[in-house]
Amino acid sequence: MNKAFIIILVSAFLTLVNFHTLKAQNIKTIEAIQEKDTDFFDYEDYEQDKNGTLRPVGDLVFLKGCNWYCGGTVSTIMATSELATQSDNTYTAENTHDFDHNTAWIEGKEDYGIGESITYSIDFSKDQFYEGQLGINKLIIANGYKKSKKAWQANSRIKKLRMYVNNKSYYDILLKDSFEIQTVAIDKLMFPKNTVTEITFEIREVYEGAIYKDTALSLLMFDGVGVH
Template sequence: MNKNLILILIFFTTNIFSQSIKTISAIQGKDSDYFEYEDYDENQNPIGKLEFLKGCSWYCGGSVTEIIVSSELKEQNGIHYSPKNAHDFDKNTAWIEGKPDYGIGEFIEYRFDFKNYNGGLGINKILLTNGYKKDKTNWKNNSRVKQLKMYINDKPYSIINLLDSFEIQTIEIDKIMFPSNKMTKLRFEILDIYKEDKFKDTAISLLMFEGIGVH
């Protein structure tokens, strides 16, 4: 085959593929919009720890059936870094990938399997706290995600550009509906990172959702 024709075919194939995957940029949010203290005393001083999505949210009806990851950092001093930490409503825990480098190519995958319901549940926004948000020292010492690749049922959906921010950020996505009695998988693969001050380990403290069909 003519070399010029091969180059043209490669160019158009690459161009079509790249156009099919859109790029989404995260929007800076405020922790105060999503985190609230357990209670307040008579002088309005906070009591207890900060709670994420306190009160009613999409999770009043929506849920995640299973979370799997390609790797996780081994437990250290009684602290674990499992995938459930990214979906436990707690900013003080985190999923941290377990590769010896920065974790490029590692992923976290959410599986939704709604049984015995008539449909109508879906998500349209991702809520993400980047890095290890336990405190500023841990956040700086560990790497954060700069770019994710999102898949729906193993098919590429979008490239997500994240902010190197201690506070929460949101990602607006198209409406993704969950059918009944059929599993839907959302995978988030690490493509690039913001480098750490001390540890190469890349962390996500919260990756959760807002959606429709609950209220």
């Protein structure tokens, strides 16, 4: 093979590698904000005892009252892998969006799930009454398997997520290794009418669990604009 041609090929390859490296470096990195569970969970109801003291009744409810989901909606949630059902416990992608901190998506790979992802589809392609008013500007996250402190410590948690919008890199998100709720403020992302918007979150790094490599995510939900 002609030496000059080889040099041209190598130069083109290095240019391509440098382009993708620069592209990856240009992804904005944002850090999660530590919040308190008490700001996001409340009991179903309260009742007074004989002394007039209010006592909680029922289970803890996530995002009790009106919130973005009073008008906002997610059509489908899919993951690249899911841990198989064990006893009565499921680990499906939908568990991240069910308002229940006792359930979780757990990826189904044998290692820590690096590269596995979960995709939320917001479908307004057939809604003739939707005018494009809905959008999100915050993620609300319960990292790890939150049903108990023991389960949370045993399983791996996510350290870094890469967020994609319609398959284009959007953010690198650094999550805290925290049992309590954390939030991530993002630039306002609107959902246009007559379209399907796909938001994907890919596991890039993890905090290793004390027992299991399985990486868990209990809640990843949205807050935003256009509901009221």
